[in-house]
Amino acid sequence: MEKTKVGIIGLGTVGAGVARLLLDHGDRTARHAGRVLWLEKAVVRDLKKARDCELPSGILTDNVDDVINNPDIEVVAQLIGGIEPARTIMLKLLKAGKDVVTANKALLAEHGAEIFDAARELGRSVAFEASVAGGIPIIANIGQCLSANQVTSLHGILNGTSNFILSKMQDGDDYNTAVAEAQRLGYAEADPTMDVDGTDAAQKLSILAHLAFGARAQWKDIPRTGIDKLQVADVEYASEMGYKIKLLAVADLVDDGLELHVSPTLLKAGSPMAEVNGPFNAVRVDADAVGRLMFYGPGAGQMPTASAVVADMIDTAVGRTKLTFQTLELWSNRPARVSPADYAGARGRFYLRVNVDDHPGVLAQITKALGESGISIASVLQHESTSPGEPVALVIMTHETTEAAAAKACQTIASLESVRTAPVRMWLRD
Amino acid sequence: MEKTKVGIIGLGTVGAGVARLLLDHGDRTARHAGRVLWLEKAVVRDLKKARDCELPSGILTDNVDDVINNPDIEVVAQLIGGIEPARTIMLKLLKAGKDVVTANKALLAEHGAEIFDAARELGRSVAFEASVAGGIPIIANIGQCLSANQVTSLHGILNGTSNFILSKMQDGDDYNTAVAEAQRLGYAEADPTMDVDGTDAAQKLSILAHLAFGARAQWKDIPRTGIDKLQVADVEYASEMGYKIKLLAVADLVDDGLELHVSPTLLKAGSPMAEVNGPFNAVRVDADAVGRLMFYGPGAGQMPTASAVVADMIDTAVGRTKLTFQTLELWSNRPARVSPADYAGARGRFYLRVNVDDHPGVLAQITKALGESGISIASVLQHESTSPGEPVALVIMTHETTEAAAAKACQTIASLESVRTAPVRMWLRD
Known part of the structure; x- marks a missing residue:
């Protein structure tokens, strides 16, 4: 059977999950890809740190050049968070002729233009299913399955941390207790600011707005309010009046353009989006041919995210990503199809x-x-x-x-x- | 811009919807495909019949050979229902070197082996997103997006007619009144037998079972009960005890194999599947890496189904379908990965x-x-x-x-x- 050599950069929670899927379930990936995805190298910062996966000897390295300069490695899962050195490594990988898979939505939201331009220019692809809504394949669904449609509205619960905290507040916890519980269970970082202030959701929304509407929205221009100032009293009043509060990322096509914002929103109890609880995500898509679709699933977590990364690696190895990538309107130099509406x-x-x-x-x-x-x-x-x-x-x-x-x-x-x-x-x- | 010539066979409700998307929204398909999908011929039985779409002159024909023998047509949407002449035309199209897109689940469920073998042998592809769950892209999601997973359970509300009837019964109608209302609104055929007796859901389930589990289930072997004997009394008792009745198609991986059946089932009110009302469909998928996903959307109808057909036509024209098709386990001659469990x-x-x-x-x-x-x-x-x-x-x-x-x-x-x-x-x- 043919072999595609792959690399992983960053063996944190998600990286370890990806390694496990590749190593423990090679039969599965081989069956779906029609070829073996062979893990050749995994780059870590500290070789001595204990990890959540067992690797055969010879795979682990602390030198990123072992991947960048290895001409046999065709596909790389770039799983370092934050902007630098993720950005520099990403560009080096593309220049070295690798196709890249990433879960780093902050990097794409911040430097999407540079990265996608580089990939297009070099004839490479960047796959990023895991960057939005974790295990829900929303990128493939919008970028590919709905291609006969004009999307008219997209409402998402895109931040699992906020949704978990809101669910706990719904159960009576105050904000600080709910945050502490989210941290204890690993749903929130030690510093949860980016999750609870709407930044994370706005970054994801900007990616979806590029993809679904051909918009050129920068995440910093998206009006956003987080849940960090929300009081349990409001959750209780909402509840009394038959509503639940969710942090909703909204992209609505209206007469004068595309309305984008991230806001705590009261949703009628019993409606599908209102009943998305805990660390889950959901995306409701209205499109002119298909009507209304809803996607629901885990918004984060090791294996859900790894599931999305490995699906992208398979698609890339098989050659599907390249075919899709060329027609995606992500930070392309084609003119925007829609301008932002005045909030x-x-x-x-x-x-x-x-x-x-x-x-x-x-x-x-x-x-x-x-x-x-x-x-x-x-x-x-x-x-x-x-x-x-x-x-x-x-x-x-x-x-x-x-x-x-x-x-x-x-x-x-x-x-x-x-x-x-x-x-x-x-x-x-x- | 490059051009891919396409044909449509059958201009009924769905066919007319497909023609409209191709003709009225050519910019959209061109943008997503990176090429124009050019409607070259549309085959109908009766040239004089009024239709739900306007075609430029020279496209309409009542001779199927105008498509089969036209070497310029590369992709054909084969939208004739039933088994014959659909089967014969399908095989002729493949032999003539066309890639085929279809919504005909009965044909696939009945003659899948013959059709898929022929396609594989001839190096062609068959895309069939529209054959299951209408506008919900469940085939792409399972066949492609979840490829890093072992699916362990799949529960579907796959028959919109039954679901509409059950929703009306939930509102107090008796079975016959609900059926008449479904017929009046176009949700049920004049003879609704195949929908209400579980046949349609079992055919769709057999396709999903092939795809998700590598099973070799024949739809006729799937134990099935429809809603045609259901009494409004049972809907009321269920409701009184906090449940709603849905026609559920079930595929569960258990210790001794794959459990498959279609059965009216009481689902706890408030659970996501219980709240799928009217002619909608939903599929809940549990998979070992990603966890639980749910997909919700219109299960039938002109434009939702046309949306799925045209997405398949774009994927086929672009070359993505061919890459996926080769590794799908649909009626392949590879051994089954799972045997049926004893019901x-x-x-x-x-x-x-x-x-x-x-x-x-x-x-x-x-x-x-x-x-x-x-x-x-x-x-x-x-x-x-x-x-x-x-x-x-x-x-x-x-x-x-x-x-x-x-x-x-x-x-x-x-x-x-x-x-x-x-x-x-x-x-x-x-």
Whole structure:
């Protein structure tokens, strides 16, 4: 049987999973690829560190040049996180004639143009299924299976850490307890900032927006709010009104372009996206021919991510990736097919929570502020005060309005004398 | 830009949808394929019949040889249903050097060996994404995206007609009213037998079992029960106990092989598969590396099916299908990787409904019959009789047992003097 020699750079959690699939299940990859994927070299920083996989002797090296300069290695899984040295190694691999597979979404979101241009110029390919939504094959589904469609809307729960934390808060934990639990179970890093502040989801969304819409969105330009300021009170009020809060990455094609944002969002309980719990991811895709599809699965973790990486390695070894790669619109120099829509004009419903002094006339002031912004109220919830003198929470669900109108109304409300803190505002979707 | 000439055989609902995507959205297919898919000929039986698409002159023909003998046509969407003349045309197309795309699952389930052998021998490919689960790209996901995995379980709602009927029954319609409504909306054929008796789901399951497990299952050997004998009473009792009834196609890898069956099944309300309503399909896949994935989408319909057909045409024109096709284990002459497990040994829980005379001692007789088969009872529901003298329904949910034990117990129960009709028995899953 033919043999394709492959290398792995970085034997962390995912890298070790990839090595195990290649070494322990060679029959499987051979069957699907019609050839053996032969692990020739695995590069690590520290040769002495204990690892989560057993390697035959001669494979492990701490010199990345053993892969870059080995002309027999055709496909490389580049599994180093962060920007450098990942970027430099990536470009060297491409220049050395390797096809590359990666799970590094931050690198693609930051330096996609440079990397994809280099790959195209050198006639190489970059496969990146594992960079978005972990084990869910969303890249293949959008880039290939939906090619007869114009995607019109893409809503994703793309950050498993945030979703785990939100699920715990749904069960009654406060934010800090939920974060600690996520860290204990390995769902959150020691510093979870990039996950909980919406950065990770925005980076993934920018990749999907390139792929599905031919957009040229930079992740830094995507308006994003994380879950790091979310209070358990809001989770409880949402729940009381029949909603669950999810960190939703949204790409909607509207009249004036592509609306992109990452926001904590109230979703109607019982709707498929609202019921995605724990560290799972889900992507809902609306497209003009097929209608609505939904994909659900593990958003991270060693073997789900390794599953995506090895599928990419097989596709690359077989030659499929090269055929797909040439027509993908990822950071291509073709003109963008869609421009970003102005976030201020984004239409939708909102959840507002205002902490107010329990005085007569406060509700009237607030509804007046909303009315002046042209916002009409769909429902209001205010419980009786349990501790006199303390502010009470006023929860309002609006009818459809714009982001700008909602922001303006909240500004006015925040300036009212009876209002203690800036209103909490979130998108609301049925 | 390069051009690949394509043909369509059969301009029914799906064929017209395919023609529209090719003609009205040529920019889209060209962008994804890197070449134009040029519709050269479309074959119909009756040139005078009104159609759901407008074709430029010179394309329409009633002579299938205009496609078969046209050496310029490289890819053909063969969209005639049924076995003949579809089978003969398919073989002629392959012999004439065409790559074929089809949505005809009955043909593949019945003559897959002959067709795939012919394609392999002639160096051609057959793409069939549209044959299972309509717009859900389940073939690509299993055949390609999960290639680093051993699939261990596959549960599917694969027949949209049955699912629509069950959803209507869930809303209170009786079976015949629900069928009439399905026919009125175009979700059911004038003769819906193949859909409601489990045949269609078993044919799709046999294709998925080949693909995911390397099984050699013939659809006729798959134990199957349809929804055509289901009574609204059972839907109501299920609902009362917190379950919904779905027609579930099951492929589970167990110790002694691959368990395959199609059965009306009670699924816990709120679980993702239980909440798939209307004409939608869903497939839940468990695989050893990735864990659990779920795919949801439209199971039939003109444009969803056309979406799958055109994606296959693009993949075929680009050359991707050929690369995948060679390693798919579909009716290949490689030995089966798994043998069918004995259905009698299939383990699980059951729902039983027994119509009994409202006499003292009846429950004791029935529980004795269950006990003698080694079946223990998880819950019982019996409402007070509203019309004295009439039989009452006794509803029992069992703990885990085997298909054979449940069948034997039901046989014993049916022979009891106080039992009027054979018990209704369905699988029960959380």
